[in-house]
Amino acid sequence: MTGHDGFREFVLARQQALMRTAYLLTGDAHLAEDLLQSVLVNVARHWPKLARDGNPEAYTRKALVNQYVSWRRRPRHELPSADPPERSVSYDEAALDRIVLRRALDRLTRKQRAVIVLRFWEDLTEAQTAAALGCSVGTVKSQTHHALARLRALAPELMEESEMQEVLR
Template sequence: MDRHDGFREFVLARQQALMRTAYLLTGDAHLAEDLLQSVLVKIAGQWGKLSRDGNPEAYTRKALVNQYISWRRRPSPELPSADVPERGVTSDDAALDRIVLRQALGKLGPKQRAVIVLRFWEDLTEAQTADALGCSVGNVKSQTHHALARLRAIAPELAHLLHDPELAEVIR
């Protein structure tokens, strides 16, 4: 039995969900691909132990968040654009909401962004989010509260979304 048995199947089965998480964390498709690839390389080296002893998807998600936070600590020459398209550019308000929300997410700190992504897009419970981030449930609650308050301040035009329990539907 090869120590990588099941790794290919895991990646094929969960690649889209993991890529979505990586994209929501980074806000950039190319960075998301780089993030996911670097994490999968690390996971492959530990696959034998992970497949026997743990929950590989939860471990991979946690590794994505940790790697993303680590990347955000390094100074980056790339700066996201702060320009929001004019309302007349598109008639689809949902598409505009997605653009504005993604830009607002980019202005959050890495931990706050990770909490929002895991809680609202990945639909994890507070306990699962705490486990993925390696912190307490109270910390998740606090980070979520502060992140939502910051989103309301950054993008007041999204207030109708930030009170909606189906926030995740906005960018799917």
């Protein structure tokens, strides 16, 4: 037996959920993969202690958020292509809402985006979000308030908070 017993099973069981969280944080599939990979390397280093003493999923989620917030490199804008797409793509209304919301999320600060992802996608309580971010519940409340206000300003067509929460899910 090694000190890493259970790590493979943990990754296999939680990889999709962790990847979704990483994607929602970064807004980019490749950056999400990089983020998750770097976090899982650190989790593997601490696995014996986590498996023995802690909640590995909560630790991993917190590590994802912390690593995301601390990243200095993050492309802020997509580069336009000189060539238009070969065929037109039709989107349903829900898909368009997700595109609009994703672009609005890209314009939030990293901490605001992390709060939105944890509160509305991960469905964490304010206290759980505060623990994941290492801040107070009051900070979570104010960051949520400011982030939702910014989202409303950036995407007025998603004005209703309940609609915005549905799109986030």
